[in-house]
Amino acid sequence: MTPHGTGTLTIGRGNAEGRISGYVLKVIRESTGLTQERFAERLGLDVTTIQGWESGRRPLMAISTGTYLSLRHWLLRFGVQPRLLFQLDMALEADRFVGYVLGTEPEKAGLENHPLASWVITRPFTDLVAWLFTGTAPSAMAGAARGIGRRGPVATAPSLLPDERAHFFDHLKVAAERADTDRVDGMLLRRQAHYVASFDDTAETADWLTVMQRAEEHRMSRVGEWTPSWAVVRSGAHSLARLGDREGLQHFIRVHLADEVCEVANLNYWAYWLGEVGEPQLADTFMIELKPDVWRGTELLRHLIGKLDSANPYLDVVVHTLWALVMLRPSTLDAQRADTLRDAAIRTLDEAIASPQSQRELEAVIYALRMIHRG
Template sequence: MPQRRPSTLTTGRGFTERGREGRISGYVFKLMRESTGLTQEQLAERLNVDGTTVQGWESGRRPLMAVPVGSYLALKHTLLGLPVAPRLLSQLDLAMEADRFLGYILSADRADTTGHPLASWVITRSFTDLLAWPFTKQIPVVLSGVASPRARRGPVPSGPALAADEARHVFTHLKVIAELADVTQVDGMLLRRQAHYVAGFDGSSETADWLAVMQHAEERRIRQTAEWTPAWAVVRSGAHTLARFGDRDALAHFIRGSLGSDECEVANLNYWAYWLGELAEPQIADTFMIEPQAWHGTRLLDHLIAKLYAANPYIDVVAHTLWSLLTSRPALLPQAVSRVMPPLTRTLDDDGISDQSRRELQEVFYALRMSQRR
């Protein structure tokens, strides 16, 4: 374990319920409103509220999560009657979850693992993209292109934003919580894994160094067994986070050393399926990875095809997971041929991939060719 604390937060119980957050959901609501072509005043008239209420929702000053349940449902039904895609309404709900998470952390002046949101459920890609938005400034893919171009007066924020001291507080909290997590418990390991991953949205060299130290500590932990453990899941997420910082070695090391058993291969695929939404049921512990799960694989296949290029910092895990998916689900081969072959050929022609990725992609290439001859 690291020997230094990265934080000035004190330990012990002491969270208080702060004013509810609304910045992420407010901005999602704003994009939805703009996609309809309505002004704030026009939407306010449709909703039978005054214009300042809509302004408050969009700015986050009046958090949507403070709206009574009945009124919120009426609001959603009204939005469904406008040209708003239903999928965007589900993003609004997730954005409120992300705001709740931010409000929880921003209200914390003490670090306490008891009842922490990151220990209560396995977060998904959709949720994480929304949560990362204020830090990375990258609009979630599902929201890109939602708003119609409009003339604006004066400087307009391009997304939800946190002040510098708020962002520092969030990342300091996550680092402390990760180190305090009880690694003898499944929920403690879930907390550590997810705190590692979300802390990676900091992007600073200090956080990169901290993540590397934590990753080495978890790698030492799983050397004791070649089978799946909750610590395996921590190492998997940590390797992905370090790849985001440009460190491909951790991911390559994880693939070589921690995907040797059938159980771990199944865990990797099950996690991908959950992350991308092929497993729709929310999960409360990482142990779902090694339990029997029913999912098709089409969504995962589509994702891997889109990410199959040599410059992708995650190319090693993309190549391995594509190989593992088509090996375990050969029924996907016929539908994969025409779409996989072009990016697969381009990637194999690139000198920038590892030897292991090349071997696995060559096996995929031959399997696809054989499927065409049947």
């Protein structure tokens, strides 16, 4: 298997895109209670500059690094919360990706330099990209805007035009199909293009995802150990679950989370996805190379407890991951977390929505909590 390639540094067209970062900046401005006019006045800028940034017509990515850092420093002085500034930084990364996809014909994309082949994307990044298609603001942004009085119709989320949306998903499908399956970075591109493409809720894309999943299952069945194909199948099962196919996710849990290496790989990925692993990862192989003791598990535990919801399409993998975490890292359970987990587990069992395996795992978690409390 060829290692992750370095490729050649190229300057893409991402700096011509700015609608996600512009919208995040708008939310940040509104969180300060300032109108565009007052905001521009405080910054010593013309109001048309602010309007251009917020609309994406003047992409923030196109300004100099010094100007951007000055803007961040001013925002801190305005009392903007650091978490929102982190969202702004990540929105620039999301715009770079979207700009690359929109500015590149699918068949002409240089796959080794593709943004989805260069790093393992994170939840903040993915939530910002998904915002374009779902209209759902990232949780870190929820409630940030104060609802300053506006005139006329106003967009409630960043978005793409219909032809842009069609090009975006066509590009991702072609990239996933053309990715070099003999390279680690090729498989990373395949997995992540596959996953991001699932934000398209059309029947055509659902059928495409199903075909891709079957092909990857077949590839993985020929190897009796963890490979990058395992990561592709994992993401594919999650994508299909979001689109209504929970059986595929249950199959993945039964068949592909049956050994210790894959259990740890699943936990490592969750920890990275939720930010407990601080260092950016360049390839999916981190899932089996990372030692679980480098992350604490408290944020992972909190997140999973909050996702014990019968309406959650990922309920079964949430339950399984909780069970694996409790078995591997019981030290994450202080008295308060143990009580919260027990109550959530009992409620989920009473709802009788989870699969039979998930119900057994919830019962095992409740029993483990009882034993820990007695100890």
